[in-house]
Each structure stands twice: as C-alpha cells, then as structure tokens.
Amino acid sequence: xxxxxxxxxxxxxxxxxxxxxxxxxxxxxxxxxxxxxxxxxxxxxxxxxxxxxxxxxxxxxxxxxxxxxxxxxxxxxxxxxxxxxxxxxxxxxxxxxxxxxxxxxxxxxxxxxxxxxxxxxxxxxxxxxxxxxxxxxxxxxxxxxxxxxxxxxxxxxxxxxxxxxxxxxxxxxxxxxxxxxxxxxxxxxxxxxxxxxxxxxxxxxxxxxxxxxxxxxxxxxxxxxxxxxxxxxxxxxxxxxxxxxxxxxxxxxxxxxxxxxxxxxxxxxxxxxxxxxxxxxxxxxxxxxxxxxxxxxxxxxxxxxxxxxxxxxxxxxxxxxxxxxxxxxxxxxxxxxxxxxxxxxxxxxxxxxxxxxxxxxxxxxxxxxxxxxxxxxxxxxxxxxxxxxxxxxxxxxxxxxxxxxxxxxxxxxxxxxxxxxxxxxxxxxxxxxxxxxxxxxxxxxxxxxxxxxxxxxxx
Numbered sequence: 129x130x131x132x133x134x135x136x137x138x139x140x141x142x143x144x145x146x147x148x149x150x151x152x153x154x155x156x157x158x159x160x161x162x163x164x165x166x167x168x169x170x171x172x173x174x175x176x177x178x179x180x181x182x183x184x185x186x187x188x189x190x191x192x193x194x195x196x197x198x199x200x201x202x203x204x205x206x207x208x209x210x211x212x213x214x215x216x217x218x219x220x221x222x223x224x225x226x227x228x229x230x231x232x233x234x235x236x237x238x239x240x241x242x243x244x245x246x247x248x249x250x251x252x253x254x255x256x257x258x259x260x261x262x263x264x265x266x267x268x269x270x271x272x273x274x275x276x277x278x279x280x281x282x283x284x285x286x287x288x289x290x291x292x293x294x295x296x297x298x299x300x301x302x303x304x305x306x307x308x309x310x311x312x313x314x315x316x317x318x319x320x321x322x323x324x325x326x327x328x329x330x331x332x333x334x335x336x337x338x339x340x341x342x343x344x345x346x347x348x349x350x351x352x353x354x355x356x357x358x359x360x361x362x363x364x365x366x367x368x369x370x371x372x373x374x375x376x377x378x379x380x381x382x383x384x385x386x387x388x389x390x391x392x393x394x395x396x397x398x399x400x401x402x403x404x405x406x407x408x409x410x411x412x413x414x415x416x417x418x419x420x421x422x423x424x425x426x427x428x429x430x431x432x433x434x435x436x437x438x439x440x441x442x443x444x445x446x447x448x449x450x451x452x453x454x455x456x457x458x459x460x461x462x463x464x465x466x467x468x469x470x471x472x473x474x475x476x477x478x479x480x481x482x483x484x485x486x487x488x489x490x491x492x493x494x495x496x497x498x499x500x501x502x503x504x505x506x507x508x509x510x511x512x513x514x515x516x517x518x519x520x521x522x523x524x525x526x527x528x529x530x531x532x533x534x535x536x537x538x539x540x541x542x543x544x545x546x547x548x549x550x551x552x553x554x555x556x557x558x559x560x561x562x563x564x565x566x567x568x569x570x571x572x573x574x575x576x577x578x579x580x581x582x583x584x585x586x587x
Contacts, residue, residue, distance in 0.1 A: 180230065
C-alpha cells in the first residue's frame with residue numbers, strides 16, 4: 129500500500145503544511161521512506177536529519193527517521209538547530225548522501241514541514257513530485273537502517289567564525305525564539321565587539337513575536353534595543369535561521385535585497401565581474417547597483433532551492449532574496465545561511481568604517497511597499513496569477529513572467545506571484561516617487577478586484 133500526500137504539502141522547493149490537518153506523522157514516515165529510496169537508488173545510504181524548535185517537530189522527526197530506516201538507509205541525527213546547520217552537516221560530514229530538516233521555517237506555529245538536500249545540491253520541483261509519486265505507489269526500498277547521534281554545533285560555529293572580521297561593533301541579535309538561538313549564544317560569546325541578545329531561548333510557541341524578519345512589526349523589539357542602547361545595528365532571524373533581517377542604528381529596517389546590495393561590494397572586489405543572483409521581488413536599484421559595481425545582475429525566481437540551482441547554473445558566488453535568504457558560494461558552500469550572512473555583513477560594515485545606514489544609502493532612494501501577502505485558497509493562487517498575466521498581456525503591458533508577473537510601467541514596477549510557502553499571493557511595488565507608487569498600488573488593486581479579491585490596507 130502506498131501513501132498519498134495532501135496536494136498542498138507539495139511546494140515548489142520544500143514540503144509544508146498544518147500539523148493535524150494536512151500534515152501528520154504518517155506523512156513524515158512516507159517522506160522518510162521515499163527520500164531514503166531516492167538516496168539508495170542513487171547509490172547513497174546515509175542521511176542527516178535535524179529539526180527546528182516547534183512543538184511538533186520531535187513527533188515528526190521520530191516518524192521521519194522510522195521511514196528512513198525502514199527503507200534501509202542510515203540516519204545521522206543532529207538534533208535541534210537552524211536549517212543551515214543541517215546543510216553544513218550534509219556538506220561536510222564524511223559519507224553523507226543527503227539531509228532533511230524538519231521545519232516550518234517562518235510559517236505560523238501550527239505549521240511544519242521538510243527541507244531537503246541531496247548530494248550537496250537542492251532537492252525541489254520535479255524531485256519533490258518524484259518523491260510523492262514513489263510514496264503514492266508504495267515503491268519503496270526495504271531494509272534495516274541504523275541511527276546515530278552527532279553533535280555538529282561546535283564545528284558549525286567554528287566555521288562561521290573563520291570569516292569573522294576584527295571590527296569591535298556593538299550589535300543586537302533577535303533570534304525570535306527560533307532554532308538559531310543556541311548557535312547565536314555560542315557565536316556571540318566568541319565574536320569581537322559587544323553583543324546584546326533577545327529571545328534566544330528556543331520555544332516553538334514563539335511567545336515574544338513571530339520569527340519572520342520580513343514583517344516590520346516583528347522587528348520592533350530589536351529596533352527598541354538598538355535605539356535604547358545606541359548600538360551600531362541589529363540582526364534578526366526567522367524560525368529556522370536561514371532568513372536574515374536587520375535594522376540600522378536608528379531602528380530603521382533593511383530588507384534582504386538591501387543587505388545583498390551591501391554584501392555585493394566586498395564580493396565584487398574579490399570576484400570582479402561576477403554574476404550575482406537576486407529574486408524577482410528585489411528592488412531594481414539592487415540590480416542597477418550590482419551593475420554599477422561591475423557585476424552581472426541576474427534576476428531569477430523566488431525560492432531558496434530555485435536560487436541555489438540558478439547560482440550553480442551561472443557560477444554566481446553570491447545570491448539573495450528580498451525575504452532575507454542570502455547565499456554565499458564564495459569561500460562557503462552555496463546554501464542560504466542567515467548566520468553566515470550576519471558574519472559577512474558585520475565584516476562589510478567593519479571594513480567600510482561607515483554606519484550600516486550609510487552603506488544602504490549608497491543606493492538611490494526608492495519608494496516601495498513591503499512584501500504583502502494576500503490570503504487566497506491554495507488551489508486558486510496559481511490560476512489567479514495566470515489570469516492576471518493573460519489579461520495584462522492582452523492589454524499590451526510589459527510583463528516579465530520569470531516568476532508570476534512583474535509589470536514594468538513608466539512609474540516603476542509591480543509584482544504578483546503565487547507564494548510557494550503559504551496559501552497566499554505575494555505582492556510588491558516600487559516606484560521612482562510617492563505619486564508613482566500610489567498609481568502602482570492602484571494597478572495591483574485593480575488586478576486583484578478583477579479576480580474578486582480585495583487587498584487589506586496593510587497588504
């Protein structure tokens with residue numbers, strides 16, 4: 129007998145759902161059996177498994193491990209930690225052929241899921257659909273695998289520190305009670321400078337604020353800390369430590385694409401003319417900034433697996449998303465690691481001798497919305513984007529369909545795409561001035577209204 133997953137679990141670059149509704153322990157077991165089957169048929173056997181701090185992650189991890197060993201593969205369990213620590217373990221541990229992190233990432237606390245890596249590369253799209261097909265057919269390998277535990281936290285922190293600069297900056301850190309908390313505590317004890325920590329206790333109920341640094345409200349505690357203590361800047365992290373956010377010395381947020389632009393300067397000095405990948409949600413000023421520094425900007429689809437694959441394709445040493453996923457292949461492993469991005473950002477600011485805000489302001493000012501998410505039914509979101517795209521093309525609009533629709537006008541651009549992590553549409557607009565931004569927002573609202581959807585004032 130096979131196992132059928134709820135279709136909503138199968139995202140483009142991972143699997144994610146609501147525990148007790150679309151995601152169960154039986155699903156986790158089927159994921160383990162199916163992924164282990166893929167690993168074994170590719171000639172591998174050992175799989176690293178980690179988990180975030182959500183209340184249901186231990187249950188799902190146990191079921192996942194049961195599935196892996198039932199398919200005759202061996203498990204190396206690394207316990208609770210950020211997703212990048214799992215990626216690090218897969219990249220550096222001898223004889224390891226793949227990895228699975230049990231995590232709901234930045235989703236609400238009721239959600240959970242799985243992120244994958246296979247043979248040091250992304251596992252997404254057709255790979256996830258192939259996994260689901262194996263599960264549905266019950267086409268599993270069989271055997272008796274083993275389980276061992278490994279402590280990789282110390283080695284991971286050592287690796288992060290290898291690229292730390294000497295600048296003694298004063299920095300605030302907000303872990304949001306997410307899975308990166310213990311690593312941040314260990315890391316900051318050994319970094320130069322002065323470090324003030326918030327919410328590093330790992331708690332899957334997220335009692336202080338939700339760990340998603342793309343939402344301004346979630347940065348309020350960090351901004352207050354930075355301003356009250358007159359710190360140089362602050363850093364924030366999502367629930368599994370692969371997204372970074374920041375606030376400058378005045379408490380003003382920086383978005384992931386702005387962080388990418390700041391990191392591009394040192395990178396392009398080390399790798400002149402290199403390609404740098406940014407996702408379709410990123411500011412046009414970021415692409416222009418990379419080009420002005422002598423780099424080759426590449427716009428690509430949103431999603432950590434999509435970006436990792438594009439980096440390999442074009443040989444990019446650096447990539448980033450507006451959501452705060454930052455990927456370093458230069459002197460690192462090519463995966464998204466918010467803690468490593470923090471180390472490189474601290475070093476970039478220290479080398480410059482200038483405030484973080486001044487580095488951001490090297491780019492032209494922009495008038496932009498934050499990333500808005502409008503809830504829609506999971507089964508409708510792709511169809512809505514397709515309908516909007518067809519209507520716009522019929523009207524002669526300039527539309528880039530790299531990922532959803534990115535529409536260029538004389539005022540600037542606006543974006544509508546189907547979220548790959550939530551039952552939602554993702555929206556964004558950027559203009560040259562405030563009046564133009566108002567027109568772009570009106571265009572978004574018109575496109576939504578034609579599909580029977582109303583955006584709330586806050587998105």
